[in-house]
Amino acid sequence: MNDDALTPTYGSRWCSESIPKYRLPDSPLLPETAYRIVMDELNLDGNPALNLASFVSTWMEPEAEQLFMHGATRNLVDQDEYPQLNVIEQRIIRMQASLFNAPDNGEPVGFSTVGSSEAIMLALLAHKWNWRTKRKTQGLEYNRPNIVFGADVHTCWEKFARYFDVEMRRIPLQPDRYTINGVDVLNHIDENTIAVGAVIGTTFTGQMDDVVDINEKLIHYKHLTGQEIPIHVDAASGGFILPFVAPEFPWDFRLEQVRSINVSNHKFGLVYAGLGSVIFRDKQVLHKELPFSINYLGGEMKNYSLNFSRSSAMLLVQYYQFLRLGKDGYQRIMHQIMANARYLEKKLIEQGNFELLTDVKFLPVVVVRLLDESRYTVFDLSDQLRKFGWIIPAYTLPANASSISVLRMVVKENLSRDLMDKLLQDIHQSINVLSNWAGNRPENVPEKDNASHGVC
Numbered sequence: 001m002n003d004d005a006l007t008p009t010y011g012s013r014w015c016s017e018s019i020p021k022y023r024l025p026d027s028p029l030l031p032e033t034a035y036r037i038v039m040d041e042l043n044l045d046g047n048p049a050l051n052l053a054s055f056v057s058t059w060m061e062p063e064a065e066q067l068f069m070h071g072a073t074r075n076l077v078d079q080d081e082y083p084q085l086n087v088i089e090q091r092i093i094r095m096q097a098s099l100f101n102a103p104d105n106g107e108p109v110g111f112s113t114v115g116s117s118e119a120i121m122l123a124l125l126a127h128k129w130n131w132r133t134k135r136k137t138q139g140l141e142y143n144r145p146n147i148v149f150g151a152d153v154h155t156c157w158e159k160f161a162r163y164f165d166v167e168m169r170r171i172p173l174q175p176d177r178y179t180i181n182g183v184d185v186l187n188h189i190d191e192n193t194i195a196v197g198a199v200i201g202t203t204f205t206g207q208m209d210d211v212v213d214i215n216e217k218l219i220h221y222k223h224l225t226g227q228e229i230p231i232h233v234d235a236a237s238g239g240f241i242l243p244f245v246a247p248e249f250p251w252d253f254r255l256e257q258v259r260s261i262n263v264s265n266h267k268f269g270l271v272y273a274g275l276g277s278v279i280f281r282d283k284q285v286l287h288k289e290l291p292f293s294i295n296y297l298g299g300e301m302k303n304y305s306l307n308f309s310r311s312s313a314m315l316l317v318q319y320y321q322f323l324r325l326g327k328d329g330y331q332r333i334m335h336q337i338m339a340n341a342r343y344l345e346k347k348l349i350e351q352g353n354f355e356l357l358t359d360v361k362f363l364p365v366v367v368v369r370l371l372d373e374s375r376y377t378v379f380d381l382s383d384q385l386r387k388f389g390w391i392i393p394a395y396t397l398p399a400n401a402s403s404i405s406v407l408r409m410v411v412k413e414n415l416s417r418d419l420m421d422k423l424l425q426d427i428h429q430s431i432n433v434l435s436n437w438a439g440n441r442p443e444n445v446p447e448k449d450n451a452s453h454g455v456c
């Protein structure tokens with residue numbers, strides 16, 4: 001008799017037998033059994049709410065989660081079948097273009113992407129094509145393009161250089177300066193430079209490249225040489241912070257040379273992982289041969305992306321967040337996050353074991369180093385904190401600041417003051433445990449190598 005349907009989930013034979021892991025199982029499982037098996041595997045992972053390593057949102061309202069499920073069944077690329085999705089996508093793009101101060105007399109264009117990485121590649125590709133077209137028209141050689149950015153960029157910039165065959169000119173950091181400025185840029189550009197990258201909120205320290213200065217120097221360079229070099233601003237994390245906590249600070253399309261901007265909606269846009277945006281200052285910046293017209297799904301539509309089919313879930317929840325929160329809502333949340341980050345910073349300093357690498361000024365990223373690294377390191381501390389469930393990455397900075405090891409905490413909206421007090425207690429206790437090693441590193445604690453890990 002087959003009584004599978006009556007067997008309690010954990011009474012089924014799958015609890016005492018292994019399921020195949022590298023070939024398709026021969027027979028089906030009950031839905032609840034399959035669900036439990038998957039969930040139990042997830043339980044082995046860290047808790048997203050305690051993951052201070054990632055910038056990516058881990059909380060949304062139930063209404064947003066409901067919309068998420070509706071979006072999951074609608075393929076975003078089927079613009080002819082779901083024309084309203086395209087309307088919503090364009091509204092989101094226009095709202096962001098206006099948030100980033102696109103000029104009133106221009107026609108900003110943009111696209112939603114899987115994240116900032118895709119957005120950055122699409123933007124830089126457009127700059128590469130524009131550069132090449134200009135060189136061709138001028139009868140100049142056009143096969144040695146280069147891109148200039150600091151060593152403080154996210155790996156996706158290097159990915160672009162490698163995948164799209166562009167020479168990478170990476171400006172090294174200094175042992176006491178972890179961002180780049182206009183003079184750094186001037187020393188690396190030439191007639192083959194397709195674009196200069198400026199990061200608004202680096203993943204390493206949360207600081208900003210001096211984009212105002214870079215803009216000025218590039219304008220000066222334009223007057224001297226006649227060569228126009230665009231800036232692409234990587235505002236993956238800063239794009240939804242600065243407009244609300246420092247609206248007067250010009251980092252966006254208010255700067256003349258800024259031609260394109262990317263943002264990760266799944267960071268401080270407050271949606272789950274899977275949405276970014278690329279915005280071009282004006283439709284002319286997007287080389288006309290790059291967007292594809294697609295007609296085989298019925299109707300004609302424009303597509304500029306590296307992927308094709310994609311869920312529209314993220315787009316719907318981003319639209320929900322924009323309507324739900326409005327400017328005022330985002331402002332309140334961002335001010336709260338910043339206040340909490342400053343609180344964490346202050347309390348950590350009071351504990352007496354740390355110094356700040358940088359001040360929390362515009363981004364809620366707390367980066368500290370140990371005052372005394374002789375007995376234990378930030379890597380040991382990161383491991384200890386893991387025992388309390390906290391995921392807090394330790395890593396070394398990029399060249400030429402790689403002698404500096406730091407601990408980084410990204411403060412997101414779900415890190416309430418109470419949770420933060422608990423974190424501070426756990427840090428205090430971890431330090432006590434480590435101090436009691438008294439110079440004798442236990443046998444089972446490996447000396448960490450210097451590779452950065454968990455930085456995303």
Ligand SMILES: *Cc1c(COP(=O)(O)O)cnc(C)c1O
Nearest residue numbers: 115116117154203236237264456
């Ligand atoms: C997170 C991040 C990226 C990559 O963004 P994804 O949305 O994860 O692809 C790029 N640049 C910066 C500065 C980032 O913080």
